[in-house]
Each structure stands twice: as structure tokens, then as C-alpha cells.
Amino acid sequence: MYRYDAHDQTLVNERVEQFRDQMARYLAGRLSEEEFLPLRVQNGLYVQRYAPMLRIAIPYGMLAAYQLRKLGDLARDYDRGYGHFTTRTNLQLNWPKLETVPDMLAELASVQMHAIQTSGNDIRNTTTDQFAGVAEDEEVDPRPWCELIRQWSTFHPEFAYLPRKFKIAVTGAEEDRAAIQVHDVGLRLWRDGDGEVRVKVLAGGGLGRTPMIGEVVREDLPWQHLLTYLEALVRVYNQFGRRDNKFKARIKILVKALGIEEFRRRVDEEWAHLKEGPQTLTRESVERVAAHFVDPERRPVAEEAIARVEALRGENRAFGRFMTNNVQGHKVPGYKAVTLSLKRHGHSPGDVTAEQMHQVADLADEFSFGELRVTHEQNLVLSDVPMDRLEELWQRLEALGMANPTVGTLADLICCPGGDYCALANAKSIPVAQAIQERFEDLDFLYDLGPLDLNISGCMNACGHHHVGHIGILGVDKKGEEWYQVSLGGAQGNAASLGKILGPSFSRDAVPDVIDTLLKVYVGERHDGETFLDTYRRIGLKPFKERVYA
Structure with missing residues (x-):
């Protein structure tokens, strides 16, 4: 997964100190509520019904084990001992004290995490398929492209105050598990006959008060122009999106009002000023980011071990149910992706305790190369589990209450x-x-x-x-x-x-x-x-x- 370079780390550290100063001035009465509002929301800080809430970014749903441990630490030390994973793959802490938030952000920065642009009228956390990089039906690994979008959109000076929040989803598989049709912008990555990556661009999807399915703006954008075309598209929205009525301010309303042909014409007109400009992607720039998403060194899994797992599946009904519902196919024979259910009776869907976060981090280190995923359905995924360790993992998950064999059923709400x-x-x-x-x-x-x-x-x-x-x-x-x-x-x-x-x-x-x-x-x-x-x-x-x- 992506690791910060010196520039990234400096940027996030400086943002923490800026917000620490802003918080101090607010608490001292030198910033009004109105002045503080745009500052706090762009750092993920809301004021909820009973307390503040901090929304922490998990870019395209990927977490390292050490990052999940840190989230557990924050839930234990600054909150009430649990967190809530959202449909946008972020984590929300619902009870932090206002004055401790800068310290929390500093701790997040120490493990290459932040809460930047998890709220506010800006470009939010980009999401993708929870099985990205390991799915059997994947044409293009979307993770490097999500990271390029993250780098382009974070602190973008032109898009800090859009008419409303803006959400992007990306998929590179035959089956869309990222719900790209109901996002402000949805991207479908595919390959042409020469093996080159192309992008199908949809715009104007979204839920909320006026739900809409996105429409195709461009069928076959060459990969080199992904960022320049997105720039043009968001510029059109920023210029023509409504600001007089927040209920009619999303891009879906603009696309509907203009019609897809006129919206496409305006995007192309704006793109003419950006195409082939400095944000045009090169193979070198893409390969630099893609190098962070290389496959781990997976050991071979013996055919005999795979056969034993399949036999156990038939012999042990509980294990069989777990295999059927919580275990996903993998592009590498002998490996599986395993979904950890966060849907326990008596608990809020998507909630996980600090202790569970620490224990799941241990499982990620032990069974899945130290990485895990957060899903749109508010579950967690270990993406690289060798089949000869599935039974052991299942037993460990049973003890944690995360082996509920109900993924994809009515109970997985x-x-x-x-x-x-x-x-x-x-x-x-x-x-x-x-x-x-x-x-x-x-x-x-x-x-x-x-x-x-x-x-x-x-x-x-x-x-x-x-x-x-x-x-x-x-x-x-x-x-x-x-x-x-x-x-x-x-x-x-x-x-x-x-x-x-x-x-x-x-x-x-x-x-x-x-x-x-x-x-x-x-x-x-x-x-x-x-x-x-x-x-x-x-x-x-x-x-x-x-x-x-x-």
C-alpha cells in the first residue's frame, strides 16, 4: 500500500500544527463559531447531537495493521473505546473532547493518516472495490489510480469550497463493487485491444434528497488524461453548480438541468485548456505510484492442503457456512479474501471496539501480510489468506465475534x-x-x-x-x-x-x-x-x- 514520502509527511504535519493553533484560538474565544466551522470540517471534525465527532480518512479503504492499532489506541485513549466504520470506508469516533482533537491528529500523522477533507464542500475520500488487487474478475488494479486521484484532490486550492461535497468511486473489475453509478463521479477502468488502460467516466450520480443514476460523460478516456479530465469536470461543476440552495447544489442537479450533452460539451470546452498540460500523466508518474501496490511474496499452498480445507467444508457445517458466505475467490490459486463481519447482535452495524481493532491488526500481520480493507458494507477484509490457514483464522474470528457467516444476507445490513x-x-x-x-x-x-x-x-x-x-x-x-x-x-x-x-x-x-x-x-x-x-x-x-x- 502507499507510503508517504517526505513531502506528504511534511504536508500532514504542518496541517496538524495549523489546526492546533486554530483550535487554541477558538477555545480562547478569538475565533467565532462561524469562523471556526470551515476550519474544523476540513479537518474532519463535526459537532454531532451530543458530542464532537472526528471522521478519519481511510483512503480507498486500505489499512496497514499498524494503522488499525493506532485507531484502536485513539478509540481507547481519547474516546469511549470503540469506533464506527462508515459506508465511505472511513472511521468515525463519536465522543472525542474538542481540546484533544489536535493531539489525535498528531497521532494519526505519526502513522501516515489524517482526517483531511472527510467533511466539508470539497473532494472527499475516493473509494473502490474492497477486493482491489486480488479479485478474480479484475481487469485493472484501481488502487494506483485512486492514489493519483487522492494526491491530485487533497488540498486542491481551486476545489476547497465547492457548491457541495464531491465523491468519486473507481472500479477496475467486471462486477462493480464500488457503486460507481451513484457517485458524483464514477470511473470504470478497462483495457483496450492493445492492453492500454482506458477510463469510462460517469457523472451526476448520487443519493440523498434527489437520488440519481450517473450518466456516461466519456466512454474511452485515455489514462494519460485522467487528472486533466477530472480537473475540467470539477471546474464546470464549481463554476455552474448552484450555491443558492444546498439541496440543489450537488453535481447531479447540474447534469440533470443542463442535460448530458451540454454538460459534456462544457467539460470538453474546459478540457481544451488543460489537455496535454502539466497534469497529464506519464508512464513514469503512474509507475512511481503503482510500485507501492506490488503483490506480496506469497508462498505456494499445497494441493493436499486445499483439498483438506474443501473436505472440512463438507464435514463441519459452521465452517462450511463461513466459507460459503465470508470467503471470496482470489486471483492466486491457494489464496482467499476473507470478510470479517461487523454485524453482531446487540451492536451497531459497523462498530468495532478498541480491543477488537488491536486483535484484528494482529490477525492481519499473521494471516494477510499486514494489510486489510474496509468495505462499503461496513465490514473488514483480510485480502491474502492462504487456504491452509483458513480453519485457524475462522477459529480466531469466532472468538472475536467476527465470523458471523452472514455476509451478503439480510443480516449483513x-x-x-x-x-x-x-x-x-x-x-x-x-x-x-x-x-x-x-x-x-x-x-x-x-x-x-x-x-x-x-x-x-x-x-x-x-x-x-x-x-x-x-x-x-x-x-x-x-x-x-x-x-x-x-x-x-x-x-x-x-x-x-x-x-x-x-x-x-x-x-x-x-x-x-x-x-x-x-x-x-x-x-x-x-x-x-x-x-x-x-x-x-x-x-x-x-x-x-x-x-x-x-
């Missing part, structure tokens, strides 16, 4: 912090998630349902990505009371779609019964081999609605 923490939320998300997990905990039932994405957001900002859940739940406010709106048919991936609202909202207590009824309709209507999404797309919303509101 996505959930934002909601009204328990967030000042923007209309309703609580966590109790709804916990109630659903308790109601549908039978593994045989979950496996019979097949793949099913259930996403929960506490407000229209859609941090839980409810619009792209096969079943989406949105917290709404009705005369000061918490209610929940249900949508069906959303999906991320290659065939992305936005869910349709089922009908009037429900009380919190009614939500598990509503989900139960929806599942009964699916089970009764499905054809052999159909998933929930397949059935919904075949029969539509009406049969579900009729049963729920009967």
Missing part, C-alpha cells in the same frame, strides 16, 4: 449512526437494525432467502444508502415522531437501480413485521433460482404493497 448520534437525523437507525437482526437470526432462513441487501438511513442524506438497498428503510419525521419509509428494488453494481417507495411510513415497532411480510411475498412468488431483486423486478411493487397494507 448497512446502517448509518442515525438519531443516536447524528444531529441531522430524523430518526434512529440502530434500534431498527437490531430489531431486524433479532427477528431474522435463523441461519437456514437467511440462506434460503439468498442475497439480500437491506440498507437503513436515519435521514434523507442517505448515509446508509437506503436508495440502493433491495429493501431500503428511511427514517422520517412526522410531527416530531419517528417513522420509517420503506422502498423496494434498489441495487448497486452493474445493474444499479433506485428503490421505489412502498407507501405510507410505519412506526418503529411495525418495521420487523413489514419486513416479514415482504419476505413472505418474495418466498411465495419467486421462481427457482430467483433472488429477491430478481423477483421484485419480475412482479413489480404492487404485490408487495397489497400484502403489506392489506
